[in-house]
Amino acid sequence: MTEARAAMGRIFRAREPRGLGEERVEGLAELAARVRELTEAVVLTDVDDAEVAAVAAQVAELTARLNTARRQEPPSIEFGADGAFRHLAGPVTGRLNPIAPPVEVAVHEDGTVRGVFTLNAVYEGPPGCVHGGVAALVLDHVLGMAAAANGTPGMTATLDMRYRRPTPHGVPLTVEAKAVRSEGRRTFVEAHITGPDGKVTVEATGMFVRPVH
Numbered sequence: 001m002t003e004a005r006a007a008m009g010r011i012f013r014a015r016e017p018r019g020l021g022e023e024r025v026e027g028l029a030e031l032a033a034r035v036r037e038l039t040e041a042v043v044l045t046d047v048d049d050a051e052v053a054a055v056a057a058q059v060a061e062l063t064a065r066l067n068t069a070r071r072q073e074p075p076s077i078e079f080g081a082d083g084a085f086r087h088l089a090g091p092v093t094g095r096l097n098p099i100a101p102p103v104e105v106a107v108h109e110d111g112t113v114r115g116v117f118t119l120n121a122v123y124e125g126p127p128g129c130v131h132g133g134v135a136a137l138v139l140d141h142v143l144g145m146a147a148a149a150n151g152t153p154g155m156t157a158t159l160d161m162r163y164r165r166p167t168p169h170g171v172p173l174t175v176e177a178k179a180v181r182s183e184g185r186r187t188f189v190e191a192h193i194t195g196p197d198g199k200v201t202v203e204a205t206g207m208f209v210r211p212v213h
């Protein structure tokens with residue numbers, strides 16, 4: 001973990017953000033959670049047209065309120081109080097990003113990254129199933145985290161997916177990733193998603209290339 005932190009620090013030193021502060025993080029995470037609920041409600045609502053129009057007008061007002069003070073960029077990767085890096089506004093694990101499920105991840109001492117998450121109907125592809133591109137999004141992210149946990153963070157150069165069986169939505173899923181080897185600037189990582197029955201639904205391998213600095 002220390003090696004991973006050093007490597008991440010080297011890459012992000014130039015744009016290491018000021019931390020948001022835990023109180024602000026919790027406030028923004030609460031806002032993102034409410035917007036996630038709103039998004040699901042929009043996808044599933046069956047209220048009448050007048051109510052849809054009224055809610056749309058109210059949501060536009062709320063968006064305008066948030067836009068009265070805007071950052072130039074979303075919060076980037078930073079180190080939390082526990083020393084682990086966190087991607088607060090990322091689209092997979094980011095608690096501050098309403099489009100992130102979010103996947104709750106833990107990085108273990110041996111470099112394995114494990115996450116638990118539930119994808120609701122917002123992420124549907126085929127009826128009742130998670131969209132394959134969303135599964136790829138989740139897997140790419142945890143593969144990247146595992147490359148970083150290995151002390152060899154990098155950009156995704158290749159991503160191979162094997163969709164073994166449909167991934168159901170609305171039920172708890174787990175994801176696990178681990179770096180298997182590094183050669184020069186390249187790190188090879190494997191990952192999979194498991195359904196609630198313990199069966200693997202999707203497998204992925206990724207090759208990550210460490211940027212030159």
Ligand SMILES: CCCCCCCCCCCCCC(=O)SCCNC(=O)CCNC(=O)[C@H](O)C(C)(C)COP(=O)(O)OP(=O)(O)OC[C@H]1O[C@@H](n2cnc3c(N)ncnc32)[C@H](O)[C@@H]1OP(=O)(O)O
Nearest residue numbers: 011140141144145148153154155156157158184185186209
């Ligand atoms: C940056 C760190 C982020 C960490 C965040 C962690 C937490 C968040 C997790 C978020 C996770 C989300 C992550 C994301 O979403 S990352 C976003 C999605 N990925 C990208 O946008 C990457 C775009 N591509 C590039 O930037 C460059 O092409 C890269 C950096 C990949 C290589 O360009 P560069 O010019 O620097 O490299 P090089 O040409 O000197 O080649 C170097 C070596 O690599 C080999 N090679 C290269 N490409 C390929 C290929 N396609 N297949 C097979 N091999 C390939 C090449 O043969 C050579 O090997 P060797 O001859 O040395 O043996």
